[in-house]
Amino acid sequence: MQLTIKIIIGLVAFLHCYFLWFEMFAWETKGRKIFKQFPKDLFPVTKTLAANQGLYNGFLAAGLIWSYFIKNPEWQTNIALFFLGCVAVAGIFGALTASKKIFFVQALPAIIGIILILIYQS
Secondary structure, eight states: OHHHHHHHHHHHHHHHHHHHHHHHHTTTHHHHHHHHHHHHHHHHHHHHHHHHHHHOOOOOHHHHHHHHHHOOOHHHHHHHHHHHHHHHHHHHHHHHHTTTTHHIIIIIHHHHHHHHHHHHHH
């Protein structure tokens, strides 16, 4: 079970590194492909906002990666739960405000990770 949790945390961290990349460096190319429902003229004027959002995704990834290096099991679990919780909330908000697909790509993997950690702890 511990390996499965680590894989889920790694997957969520990887996804957020990817989000950082496309929001900070490929917003006008990859962003248009991901958010097809947005008008094309929106991307150049929102480039700075997207980069800011990408930076926050990087912080989420950094927190999840950090959880791999914490030696104390209780702190490791708490840090992982905190950052997975942040990802889940961000994903739910994104699904409500931007695209329902965000729930499945961002929030659901984090929620699965949270559930697995809580089951493993009990």
